[in-house]
Amino acid sequence: MSELMGSLKMISNGSVLMYILKGVGFTIGIAFFAVVLGIIIGTVLALARNYCTKGWLNIFRYIATAYIEVFRNTPLMLWIFIGLVFFPSIEFSAEFTKFFELSRTEMAVLFKAIVALVLFTSSVIAEIVRGGLNSIPKGQFEAAYSQGFNFFQTLILIVLPQTFKNIVPTLLSQVITTIKDTSYIANIAIAELMGKTFQLIQIAPRYTGFTTQNVSDVFVLCGLACVIYFAINFTLSCVVRHMQKPKKRTAPAAAN
Amino acid sequence: MGKDSKMIRLEDVHKSFGDLEVLKGINLHVKEGEKLVIIGPSGSGKSTLIRCMNYLEEPTSGKVYVHNHLMSRKRRAFINKIHSSMVFQQFNLYPHLTVLENLTLAPMKLKKISKAEAEQTAMTYLKRVGLEEKANVYPTTLSGGQQQRIAIARALTMQNRVIFFDEPTSALDPEMVQEVLDVMIELSHEKNFTMVVVTHEMGFAREVADRIVFVDGGRILEEGTPEHFFTNPENERTKAFLSKIIR
Numbered sequence: 432m433s434e435l436m437g438s439l440k441m442i443s444n445g446s447v448l449m450y451i452l453k454g455v456g457f458t459i460g461i462a463f464f465a466v467v468l469g470i471i472i473g474t475v476l477a478l479a480r481n482y483c484t485k486g487w488l489n490i491f492r493y494i495a496t497a498y499i500e501v502f503r504n505t506p507l508m509l510w511i512f513i514g515l516v517f518f519p520s521i522e523f524s525a526e527f528t529k530f531f532e533l534s535r536t537e538m539a540v541l542f543k544a545i546v547a548l549v550l551f552t553s554s555v556i557a558e559i560v561r562g563g564l565n566s567i568p569k570g571q572f573e574a575a576y577s578q579g580f581n582f583f584q585t586l587i588l589i590v591l592p593q594t595f596k597n598i599v600p601t602l603l604s605q606v607i608t609t610i611k612d613t614s615y616i617a618n619i620a621i622a623e624l625m626g627k628t629f630q631l632i633q634i635a636p637r638y639t640g641f642t643t644q645n646v647s648d649v650f651v652l653c654g655l656a657c658v659i660y661f662a663i664n665f666t667l668s669c670v671v672r673h674m675q676k677p678k679k680r681t682a683p684a685a686a687n
Numbered sequence: 688m689g690k691d692s693k694m695i696r697l698e699d700v701h702k703s704f705g706d707l708e709v710l711k712g713i714n715l716h717v718k719e720g721e722k723l724v725i726i727g728p729s730g731s732g733k734s735t736l737i738r739c740m741n742y743l744e745e746p747t748s749g750k751v752y753v754h755n756h757l758m759s760r761k762r763r764a765f766i767n768k769i770h771s772s773m774v775f776q777q778f779n780l781y782p783h784l785t786v787l788e789n790l791t792l793a794p795m796k797l798k799k800i801s802k803a804e805a806e807q808t809a810m811t812y813l814k815r816v817g818l819e820e821k822a823n824v825y826p827t828t829l830s831g832g833q834q835q836r837i838a839i840a841r842a843l844t845m846q847n848r849v850i851f852f853d854e855p856t857s858a859l860d861p862e863m864v865q866e867v868l869d870v871m872i873e874l875s876h877e878k879n880f881t882m883v884v885v886t887h888e889m890g891f892a893r894e895v896a897d898r899i900v901f902v903d904g905g906r907i908l909e910e911g912t913p914e915h916f917f918t919n920p921e922n923e924r925t926k927a928f929l930s931k932i933i934r
Contacts, residue, residue, distance in 0.1 A: 568777075568779075570775060573773075573779060574780075577741055577771070577772060577773035577851070578793040579764050579767040579768025579797050584797075588792065589781055
């Protein structure tokens with residue numbers, strides 16, 4: 432019982448809580464960054480895969496298809512390790528890394544992991560966007576062409592706005608998945624919530640007053656991480672569910 | 688190109704989808720201000736024919752001229768922008784925009800007309816189709832007949848002189864057909880307005896058409912005035928078709 436009290440004392444320590452909170456910040460920040468970049472890259476990939484069907488443009492379709500299928504059908508963990516070994520190390524400025532309270536080496540490693548996450552996420556989002564594009568009736572293109580819009584105007588003014596409106600719930604589900612996916616980064620870097628949790632388990636004796644780690648440390652720290660992940664993601668999934676509820680029509684369909 | 692009054696000219700237009708040849712050499716002129724109605728059994732190629740006129744379908748061979756401009760894939764956007772509009776069987780309104788935005792999008796983006804002016808024009812046409820009170824609702828909240836009238840108003844806002852109607856009443860519930868036909872009949876009174884209509888509405892064809900074209904098997908089998916058509920058609924297939932459709 433005293434072990435548990437020691438563990439609980441640890442997480443009521445202000446600096447430990449702050450450490451965890453910064454991890455939460457990284458988790459959300461990395462996921463947000465990956466999803467935003469994923470939407471941009473994914474949209475380009477989806478457009479290339481769907482519409483580069485004429486002559487030499489087919490090259491882009493093949494590239495996009497290969498990219499999507501490779502990253503979507505292989506585990507993220509694999510790409511994080513491949514990234515760690517093969518991706519180039521970026522030299523970040525000292526001020527930049529200081530802002531994130533990381534060393535320059537840590538920052539370089541974290542960056543590789545984020546690149547892997549972006550590659551993976553963008554391939555998944557590309558298929559979500561493509562599903563959205565395919566759900567737009569052909570008639571929308573035809574209406575636009577008959578009015579004199581060209582292909583790009585049609586995409587930007589008519590097709591993509593409808594596509595994104597339709598896929599918002601699916602994209603939010605992907606945000607949830609990506610938030611959970613950030614935990615893979617704990618394997619190579621200490622920055623986000625899972626990494627910080629592992630780190631705290633390692634150094635628990637400094638705070639609990641015991642000389643060794645206890646099972647209760649794992650129970651309490653992982654329990655806390657669990658509660659935090661759940662709180663964030665459950666909130667998001669409630670939002671998704673709310674959005675998917677069939678909307679009541681503001682104006683009843685007048686049949687005259 | 689000459690100074691003829693041919694608004695639309697199709698020269699030996701062929702169109703195949705894979706192995707299926709849908710149009711087998713169409714020659715057709717539409718004069719400025721003419722109200723042309725295209726009829727024919729389903730699968731005859733009449734929809735493909737009208738869709739070749741604004742290059743929603745690119746002919747496999749043959750030439751399409753709109754107001755003496757030779758149509759091509761590259762020039763489609765430009766020519767459609769300044770010469771023609773289309774009304775579709777499935778309305779094809781933009782569901783993410785309000786009715787008013789549906790009507791102002793193309794004039795603002797393509798003709799660089801100011802928002803105020805575009806909205807003013809849009810309201811004029813909405814009034815003309817009797818739906819000015821629906822300006823700020825989304826199209827999906829409207830009935831089929833209302834949506835099609837909005838689609839007609841949208842086609843008018845570009846202020847082009849040719850409007851193509853591709854079976855505008857075929858997807859409507861029977862009680863909504865007349866409200867759409869009424870709008871089209873009212874439009875047909877404008878002398879300088881060219882209308883090409885694919886339809887099964889024989890009453891409408893009889894009342895509005897200057898000329899009727901009967902298409903079957905990808906060919907024009909007979910053309911003439913409504914009077915000719917409905918009193919003494921010559922072609923056997925035309926006779927058979929009309930006897931089935933008019934009861």
